[in-house]
Amino acid sequence: MDETTPLLQLEGINTYYGQIHILQDSNMVIREGELVCLLGGNASGKSTTLKTILGIVRPRTGTVSLNGEDVTRVPTAHRIKRGMAIVPENRRLFGPMTVRENLEMGAYLRPKADLREEFDRVYELFPLLYERRSQLAGTLSGGEQQMVAMGRALMSKPKLLLMDEPSMGLAPVLVERSFEIIKQVNDAGVAMLVVEQNANVSLSIADRGYVLSTGRIVLEGRAEDLLENEDLRKAYLGR
Amino acid sequence: MSGFDHDDRHQQGSPSEPQPGARKASEAEAPTSPAVGRDEWVARHGERRARRGGVLGTLEERLAVVPWWVWLTLFVAAACTVPLFSESGYVRRVAFDTVVFMLLALGLNVVVGWGGLLDLGYVAFFGIGAYAYALLASDKYDIHVPTIALIPLVALIGGIAGWLVGLPSRRLTGDYLAIVTLFFFQVFLTATNNGDDVFGRNLTNGPNGILDVDVFSFFGWSLPRVTSTGQFSVRYLYVALAIFGLVYVALRLLNDSRTGRAWRSLREDALAAEVMGMPVNTLKLMAFAFGASVAALTGSVAAALNGSVFPQNFEFPLLITVYTMVILGGAGSQVGVVLGAIIVSVLLEVLREPGDARGLFYLVILLALVGVFRPSLRLAIVLGGTAVLGFVAHLVAGRVDDAWTAGVAEDSGRIAGWVSDWVIVPTQLAGWVPAVSYVTLIALALGLTLVEGWRRVALLIPTLYLAAFVWENVLLDAPESTRYVVLGGLLVAMMIARPQGLLGEKRVEIV
Numbered sequence: 001m002d003e004t005t006p007l008l009q010l011e012g013i014n015t016y017y018g019q020i021h022i023l024q025d026s027n028m029v030i031r032e033g034e035l036v037c038l039l040g041g042n043a044s045g046k047s048t049t050l051k052t053i054l055g056i057v058r059p060r061t062g063t064v065s066l067n068g069e070d071v072t073r074v075p076t077a078h079r080i081k082r083g084m085a086i087v088p089e090n091r092r093l094f095g096p097m098t099v100r101e102n103l104e105m106g107a108y109l110r111p112k113a114d115l116r117e118e119f120d121r122v123y124e125l126f127p128l129l130y131e132r133r134s135q136l137a138g139t140l141s142g143g144e145q146q147m148v149a150m151g152r153a154l155m156s157k158p159k160l161l162l163m164d165e166p167s168m169g170l171a172p173v174l175v176e177r178s179f180e181i182i183k184q185v186n187d188a189g190v191a192m193l194v195v196e197q198n199a200n201v202s203l204s205i206a207d208r209g210y211v212l213s214t215g216r217i218v219l220e221g222r223a224e225d226l227l228e229n230e231d232l233r234k235a236y237l238g239r
Numbered sequence: 240m241s242g243f244d245h246d247d248r249h250q251q252g253s254p255s256e257p258q259p260g261a262r263k264a265s266e267a268e269a270p271t272s273p274a275v276g277r278d279e280w281v282a283r284h285g286e287r288r289a290r291r292g293g294v295l296g297t298l299e300e301r302l303a304v305v306p307w308w309v310w311l312t313l314f315v316a317a318a319c320t321v322p323l324f325s326e327s328g329y330v331r332r333v334a335f336d337t338v339v340f341m342l343l344a345l346g347l348n349v350v351v352g353w354g355g356l357l358d359l360g361y362v363a364f365f366g367i368g369a370y371a372y373a374l375l376a377s378d379k380y381d382i383h384v385p386t387i388a389l390i391p392l393v394a395l396i397g398g399i400a401g402w403l404v405g406l407p408s409r410r411l412t413g414d415y416l417a418i419v420t421l422f423f424f425q426v427f428l429t430a431t432n433n434g435d436d437v438f439g440r441n442l443t444n445g446p447n448g449i450l451d452v453d454v455f456s457f458f459g460w461s462l463p464r465v466t467s468t469g470q471f472s473v474r475y476l477y478v479a480l481a482i483f484g485l486v487y488v489a490l491r492l493l494n495d496s497r498t499g500r501a502w503r504s505l506r507e508d509a510l511a512a513e514v515m516g517m518p519v520n521t522l523k524l525m526a527f528a529f530g531a532s533v534a535a536l537t538g539s540v541a542a543a544l545n546g547s548v549f550p551q552n553f554e555f556p557l558l559i560t561v562y563t564m565v566i567l568g569g570a571g572s573q574v575g576v577v578l579g580a581i582i583v584s585v586l587l588e589v590l591r592e593p594g595d596a597r598g599l600f601y602l603v604i605l606l607a608l609v610g611v612f613r614p615s616l617r618l619a620i621v622l623g624g625t626a627v628l629g630f631v632a633h634l635v636a637g638r639v640d641d642a643w644t645a646g647v648a649e650d651s652g653r654i655a656g657w658v659s660d661w662v663i664v665p666t667q668l669a670g671w672v673p674a675v676s677y678v679t680l681i682a683l684a685l686g687l688t689l690v691e692g693w694r695r696v697a698l699l700i701p702t703l704y705l706a707a708f709v710w711e712n713v714l715l716d717a718p719e720s721t722r723y724v725v726l727g728g729l730l731v732a733m734m735i736a737r738p739q740g741l742l743g744e745k746r747v748e749i750v
Contacts, residue, residue, distance in 0.1 A: 054514060056510075056513070056514070076513055076514065076516070077513075077516045077517070077518055080514070080515070080516035081516060086514045088510070088511055088514060092508050092510065092511035093508075094503065094504040094507040094508060094512075095507060096503070096507065096744055097500065097503055097504060097507070101503075101504075102504075104500065105500060105501065105504045105512070105515050105517070106515055108497070108515050108516050108517050109516040152515070156515070156516065
């Protein structure tokens with residue numbers, strides 16, 4: 001599997017906000033169908049990594065390639081067209097719009113003819129969303145909103161789904177459910193990059209993991225190994 | 240992980256712990272989905288809101304199923320009957336101006352209400368449309384493009400102008416966009432005012448404006464501006480209404496399209512819209528262009544009726560007026576902004592006439608007091624106290640010097656008669672009085688917001704009396720500025736009572 005072109009590859013990424021050096025020489029690989037998690041505390045550069053992948057922030061040096069193609073200078077909309085999607089931090093739903101409309105916005109770049117099929121796929125995954133389709137997204141509960149956010153991202157039929165802090169602002173029982181859904185979507189063949197502070201839960205479902213600390217990737221490896229790693233346990237699991 | 244504890248509070252009442260009833264229901268409907276995040280209260284939200292008992296409730300339900308285009312047709316048909324009720328050229332002209340305002344409000348609603356862009360250069364596009372019509376259909380360059388081709392052309396020119404203005408501003412939001420568009424507005428005014436000497440050429444006749452603009456003519460059938468008796472020709476009202484109907488329908492369909500939904504999502508959360516792959520910049524430019532296009536179209540109607548175009552027609556008060564209409568009616572709602580346009584346009588006309596304005600002023604204050612206090616002891620105290628304070632003050636002032644109360648307001652009906660026995664209206668005001676009384680009134684009104692309970696009631700009495708004094712002595716003397724003072728007051732009151740406007744949608748916050 002290692003010799004195929006990776007779905008996403010970051011090579012020697014250096015990102016700055018003005019004078020401040022955020023990401024320092026980051027390298028990362030995600031292969032097709034993989035579930036990778038990116039761990040790190042506050043201000044470790046997790047969100048910047050995501051923004052760099054999406055093209056909201058441009059790195060000063062280094063390349064981002066998608067399916068072997070260099071997309072470092074390609075705008076966000078084109079990257080999404082080529083198979084990326086994101087579930088943003090705090091979900092960021094369009095509150096005064098209905099669930100259906102929110103989902104439709106996720107498929108903005110898809111041809112109209114495919115809409116029906118995408119809706120069916122998402123409703124099959126989240127039957128609850130079908131029941132709530134004409135309800136305003138802002139009136140849903142936190143767990144339901146997470147489903148809408150996830151469904152909205154899946155509407156673009158991505159090959160790679162980026163998730164920014166899916167556990168944020170959810171009750172523990174919903175976090176568990178949320179990760180079940182992540183696993184389920186991943187099993188359907190979508191590669192995923194899950195950015196999380198919650199190391200325990202995310203590593204338990206992930207194939208591999210990266211650990212960021214003040215802009216550097218300090219650890220990487222198979223999820224099982226990382227779970228056993230003494231340093232990581234001390235830093236994140238509090239044991 | 241601290242995030243969890245925090246959010247638990249929001250989840251209260253939602254069945255994180257098993258609730259037998261809810262659980263069973265969900266299992267029956269969709270056995271595969273676990274009852275996570277299910278919340279009966281939220282699920283019933285729509286139903287609860289819809290249900291209202293009694294005859295009114297039934298009526299509301301019946302009316303709700305009437306499709307929008309039926310309402311629109313009824314509205315336009317009703318507006319067409321205005322000439323039947325009034326022979327007066329003035330009333331018909333006001334009706335026409337109101338339709339022009341409705342069109343302007345619809346266009347601004349696209350930019351502000353749907354696009355969420357604070358465009359302070361909007362009126363310039365109205366001007367560009369009027370000037371484009373005037374230049375292409377007048378003796379100025381001896382060009383006379385047929386109306387049927389010119390109206391779409393003007394709309395197109397407006398759209399292109401909007402697109403071009405949007406180009407440098409597309410990365411700006413909020414205040415910064417407002418500054419840039421305001422600058423563009425100023426450029427437009429400067430350009431048209433000095434258009435009579437552009438490197439020695441006379442392009443727009445400058446402040447003298449363009450005269451002898453062609454009337455509308457369709458297929459060789461021209462529409463004169465005035466009837467044989469010199470009155471406003473009501474045909475222009477019909478043309479304006481027809482254009483209003485078309486624009487309304489076109490914009491309504493646009494808003495129901497994917498683009499319309501994309502605008503809404505852009506307005507709600509630009510970053511989220513961008514990561515969905517929406518072409519954020521193009522969408523903003525489109526909102527600009529569509530708004531500008533409607534404004535330009537309206538400009539051609541106004542220019543054709545007026546028969547002339549001057550830079551002074553497109554100044555700042557007009558911008559404020561149109562914004563007031565949109566904000567008052569509720570940005571984002573087409574019905575709302577049309578309603579806002581009607582209210583403001585008619586109100587501005589009524590306020591021109593001191594007698595009508597006076598009646599309206601006291602009526603609104605009375606209604607507001609009744610609305611706030613309801614029929615209660617406090618209401619009686621406020622009204623009685625204000626009346627007594629007035630008569631006493633009037634009596635005292637009259638004893639001191641007859642001239643203090645002799646400046647009876649103009650002969651405009653019964654209210655003026657009552658008022659002249661109650662408010663002090665001197666024949667001659669000392670120079671300092673208007674400014675001091677006006678500022679004191681504002682200070683008192685602000686003071687009202689700082690005190691509570693009976694103190695507020697006590698403070699309200701002199702405030703009301705001072706308001707009547709200022710109204711009679713200062714504001715009625717200068718009707719032109721009074722119209723805008725009243726408009727400002729109306730806006731402030733609206734923003735306090737209902738920030739989303741009359742029919743605007745209440746913002747739904749994501750928890």
